[in-house]
Amino acid sequence: MSGGGSVPTAPDTLMPIISLFGSAMVAKYLHVAVKLGVPDRLHQAGPQTAAQLATALNVAQLHLSRVLRLLAQRGLLTEHADGRYENNAITDALRDDHPKSMAPMVRHYGDHLLSLFGPEMEDAVAQGDSAFVRHYGKPFFEWLAERPDKERNFSRYMSSVNVDASSAVTKAYDFAGLGAVAIADIGGSRGSLLQAILAIAPHASGVLFDLPGVIEVAGREEACYGPGGSLDGRVKLVAGSFFESVPHADVYVMRSILHDWSDEDCVRILKTIRKSIPTTGRVINVDLEVPPFGQLTPQTPLVIDAVMMATFGHARERTRQEFASIFQAAGFELKHVFSAPPRHSVFEAVPV
Numbered sequence: 001m002s003g004g005g006s007v008p009t010a011p012d013t014l015m016p017i018i019s020l021f022g023s024a025m026v027a028k029y030l031h032v033a034v035k036l037g038v039p040d041r042l043h044q045a046g047p048q049t050a051a052q053l054a055t056a057l058n059v060a061q062l063h064l065s066r067v068l069r070l071l072a073q074r075g076l077l078t079e080h081a082d083g084r085y086e087n088n089a090i091t092d093a094l095r096d097d098h099p100k101s102m103a104p105m106v107r108h109y110g111d112h113l114l115s116l117f118g119p120e121m122e123d124a125v126a127q128g129d130s131a132f133v134r135h136y137g138k139p140f141f142e143w144l145a146e147r148p149d150k151e152r153n154f155s156r157y158m159s160s161v162n163v164d165a166s167s168a169v170t171k172a173y174d175f176a177g178l179g180a181v182a183i184a185d186i187g188g189s190r191g192s193l194l195q196a197i198l199a200i201a202p203h204a205s206g207v208l209f210d211l212p213g214v215i216e217v218a219g220r221e222e223a224c225y226g227p228g229g230s231l232d233g234r235v236k237l238v239a240g241s242f243f244e245s246v247p248h249a250d251v252y253v254m255r256s257i258l259h260d261w262s263d264e265d266c267v268r269i270l271k272t273i274r275k276s277i278p279t280t281g282r283v284i285n286v287d288l289e290v291p292p293f294g295q296l297t298p299q300t301p302l303v304i305d306a307v308m309m310a311t312f313g314h315a316r317e318r319t320r321q322e323f324a325s326i327f328q329a330a331g332f333e334l335k336h337v338f339s340a341p342p343r344h345s346v347f348e349a350v351p352v
Contacts, residue, residue: 024114024117025070026070026071026074026076027109027110027114028110028114029067029070029071030071030076030094030106030110031106031107031109031110031111031114032067032110033067033068033071033091033094034094034103034106034107034110035107035110036057036059036064037057038053038057038068038091039087039091039092039094039095039103040095040096040097041053041056041057042077042085042086042087042091043087043092043095043097046086047080047084047085047086048084048085049082049083049084049085050064050065050068050083050085051065053068053085068085071091072085075088075090076088076090076091077091094106100160100163100164101156101160102160102161104153104154104156104157104160105157105160105161107153107157108150108153108154108157109307111150112132112136113307113310113311115135116131116132116135116310118135120134120135121310124309124310124313125309128313128314129313129314130310130311130312130313131310131311132310132311132312132313133313139312140311140312141211145211145213148213151213151214151217152217155189155190155214155217155218158189158190158256159189159190159192162189162192162193162255162256163192165193165255165286165340165343165344166192166193166195166196166197167196168340168341168342168343168344169193169196169197169255169286169340169344169346170196170197170199170200171340172338172339172340172344172346173284173338173340173346173348175197175200175201175204176200176201176202178201178204178250178251179203179204180203180204180205181203181204181205181249181250181251182204182205182206182207182248182249182250182251183197183198183201183204183205183206183207183249183250183251183252183253184206184207184209184246184247184249184251184252184253185197185206185207185208185209185253185254185255186209186242186246186252186253186254186257186269186273187209187210187242187254187255187257188208188209188210188253188255189210189214189218190208190214190217190218190221190222191206191208191218191222191225191235193253193255193286194206194208194235194253195222195224195231197253198231198234198235205234205235205236206231206234206235206236207235207236207238207247207249208225208235208236208237208238209238209239209240209242209246209247210239211239211240211241212239212240214239215237215238215239216239218237219237225237242257242269242272242273243265243268243269243272244272245272245275245276246272246273246276247276248276249276249277249281250277250278250280250281250282251281251282251283251284252273252277252281252282252283252284253283253284253285253286254283254284254285254286255285255286255287255344256286256287256288257269257285257287258285258287258318258323258326259287259288259304259308259315259316259317259318260308260312260315261312261314261315262312262313262314262315263314263322263325263326264314265314266326266330267326267329267330269330270283270326270327270329270330270331270332271330271331273330274330274331274332274351277351278351279351281350281351282335282348282349282350283327283332283347283348283349283350284346284347284348285323285346285347285348285349286340286344286345286346286347287317287318287323287344287345287347288301288304288317288343288344288345289301289317289318289319289320289323289337289344289345290302290305290317290318290319291319292319292321299342299343301317301343302317304317305317320334320337320345320347323347327347327349331351331352332349332350332351332352333349333350333352334347334348334349335348335349335350336348
């Protein structure tokens with residue numbers, strides 16, 4: 001072939017694929033760094049070399065040095081020209097004593113989710129079930145209830161990631177306008193959302209409802225519910241299963257609950273609420289929202305959807321229409337949807 005035209009350059013397909021699988025390695029090494037206490041040590045001692053960190057943490061220097069450089073390359077640590085490493089905003093939030101610590105989340109995903117990246121994942125996709133159940137032998141919440149230390153870490157994880165979400169939800173929905181109502185936070189963990197709601201709705205009272213182990217932790221570690229606390233007398237702590245019964249209330253709030261369950265189980269949960277809710281009541285469901293086909297953005301929560309699939313099997317993030325269908329099947333009508341930036345939507349449904 002003759003001529004002076006240039007030969008088109010083939011797109012680089014190798015490095016994007018390597019980078020994709022490398023991201024899984026980065027996630028695992030970040031998990032290792034958190035479990036070793038790297039962010040905590042850097043916060044306590046200031047910038048440190050790999051040798052100083054290895055001595056303080058009693059680990060192998062060369063291996064730790066390679067982990068630190070990888071994390072720095074990915075923007076997870078600051079690397080200085082003299083070989084010292086320092087926390088940045090991301091790793092600073094991975095300290096255990098950070099007020100919004102992400103360390104419990106990293107431990108949870110690193111200990112359990114990353115272990116599913118084996119034949120269980122392939123088999124679960126092929127058969128349409130849960131990689132977690134295949135690996136651990138039982139559903140996630142059953143497994144969690146048998147391990148108090150893991151349950152405490154998961155509760156801390158839920159509380160830490162939901163602090164900012166609580167503020168967004170209370171700005172998106174007029175809870176103060178509900179008046180003197182009883183608000184039940186269903187599956188509310190330690191009650192960070194309920195606390196935020198009651199702070200702006202002074203005439204409302206609350207019920208925090210979750211599994212017995214979770215409620216025990218909330219009562220012990222959340223001083224606001226105890227004698228003399230800011231919510232003493234305004235909040236009842238009730239343990240139980242939302243598949244069996246829920247406390248009576250005027251308003252039922254759920255945040256990041258329905259995405260843990262299949263459509264059939266979501267309908268079961270909502271039907272349980274339907275038995276207790278008054279005709280004038282309402283359900284406020286806070287969840288991520290998947291857009292219709294053709295409207296994907298970088299913010300579309302499909303990574304979280306993949307986590308739901310691996311952990312629970314049929315659990316998933318849903319579109320607005322899918323939420324409407326679930327509500328309808330349980331005896332509710334989806335009336336309004338409010339945006340709670342940056343991530344959530346607030347779905348308001350009423351009994352019919």
